[in-house]
């Protein structure tokens with residue numbers, strides 16, 4: 077069983093479902109509203125745990141009404157929350173609009189995620205003991221760099237999902253073993269990805285592509301009825317991390333199946349499949 081430490085964000089997603097997104101200055105009637113725990117870090121941690129890994133989470137919630145529910149969702153997934161801090165001020169939130177095609181628009185207000193500015197000795201020890209460090213870019217970049225540097229120094233594989241995409245220093249890229257990006261992010265990052273040993277590019281319903289020391293290959297898409305794509309990339313990334321030790325081909329197959337299943341329900345963390353569901357879909361695909 078892979079041991080994974082996620083250093084990342086956790087937020088309360090406020091999800092509005094609408095026929096179509098309003099134009100600037102326009103008001104439209106929505107179809108429904110839900111609050112669902114999310115944040116790329118938490119989604120990926122839950123996805124890795126449900127796909128079969130032992131997962132610890134380093135992150136921060138606020139001291140508001142959302143904090144208890146956010147902690148609870150990680151606990152319920154079996155993620156170790158010993159290193160989840162409570163900080164003064166609001167938790168992170170995301171405003172998400174999902175249209176009837178399942179596409180979304182997201183605005184993230186970092187809240188407590190922006191206050192994850194230091195790693196403790198216990199955080200660093202957990203990173204050093206892990207097989208994989210999993211990070212995204214919804215927390216301060218200095219924290220991501222400190223975690224990645226420490227992982228690199230202790231032979232822990234660094235998997236970075238550089239989202240939301242931003243410029244990153246060559247020092248951080250030099251610590252990254254695996255990058256998971258969508259096609260838009262791959263285009264925006266361009267040559268910055270060149271030094272990364274393994275690059276996995278997700279292509280929505282069309283599957284994913286891999287390039288690395290084991291060559292290049294495409295992993296086919298899985299056809300499902302799409303309800304909401306929010307968190308599908310996170311689910312893909314978490315499952316990939318959980319199965320990376322089985323080699324890129326197997327890991328991409330698990331990740332693709334998990335990511336596809338995540339699009340069939342509303343809400344990021346609420347839609348993440350369990351190991352048995354992923355296995356069932358993989359078996360059906362042969």
Ligand code: RIB
Pocket residue numbers: 087088089113114115116119169170182184214306307308309310344345
């Ligand atoms: O990747 C999906 C996630 O992005 C949502 O859960 C939201 O919180 C934003 O961080």
